[in-house]
Amino acid sequence: MQPDTETRLKAMLRSLQDVIIPAIAADKRLAVDQANIVVANIAMLIEQHDMQLHYLIAELRDYRAFLQALLDYSEVSACQDVQKTQALLADLAPALDTELPLPDQLAQALTTVKTTVDEQVRQLLDSSDPKTVAAVTRLTFRYARPQLLRERAWVAKAGFELEPEKIPSLEDLLSSESDQR
Numbered sequence: 001m002q003p004d005t006e007t008r009l010k011a012m013l014r015s016l017q018d019v020i021i022p023a024i025a026a027d028k029r030l031a032v033d034q035a036n037i038v039v040a041n042i043a044m045l046i047e048q049h050d051m052q053l054h055y056l057i058a059e060l061r062d063y064r065a066f067l068q069a070l071l072d073y074s075e076v077s078a079c080q081d082v083q084k085t086q087a088l089l090a091d092l093a094p095a096l097d098t099e100l101p102l103p104d105q106l107a108q109a110l111t112t113v114k115t116t117v118d119e120q121v122r123q124l125l126d127s128s129d130p131k132t133v134a135a136v137t138r139l140t141f142r143y144a145r146p147q148l149l150r151e152r153a154w155v156a157k158a159g160f161e162l163e164p165e166k167i168p169s170l171e172d173l174l175s176s177e178s179d180q181r
């Protein structure tokens with residue numbers, strides 16, 4: 001399991017504050033000032049990283065409403081491409097009219113599902129039926145492979161992967177449909 005974003009940011013912040021900044025020579029004021037700017041930005045990221053998607057959605061919803069208001073205000077003849085604008089507004093509706101869960105809600109749901117899966121797997125593996133054990137083992141590996149690949153891609157740029165070029169990009173892994181189980 002990879003450390004979550006907040007844990008990683010807090011570790012970097014602690015390293016900067018406890019090790020790096022104190023090691024900068026006192027006469028290097030610009031370096032200290034720049035390091036403190038980095039500290040402030042990391043602190044902001046810790047507070048805001050879970051809100052990024054919701055921020056973008058709120059901004060896009062506002063711009064959609066603004067565009068609709070402009071379209072409503074303008075005389076039809078004044079708008080150069082009314083149909084194109086109406087099509088854009090229609091295309092935005094499905095994505096923006098969906099309520100997204102907050103990251104904490106997703107994390108809690110994921111923890112609950114993982115715990116339930118773990119309990120089910122343990123119960124089924126405790127079975128004395130070799131066919132059940134074999135089937136559950138195959139299922140476990142089938143669903144573990146894409147997760148392990150996602151986790152490796154998540155931290156690939158840290159430099160620990162021996163052959164990072166063999167790992168698909170995180171973007172590709174997250175955008176693919178259920179990893180063809």
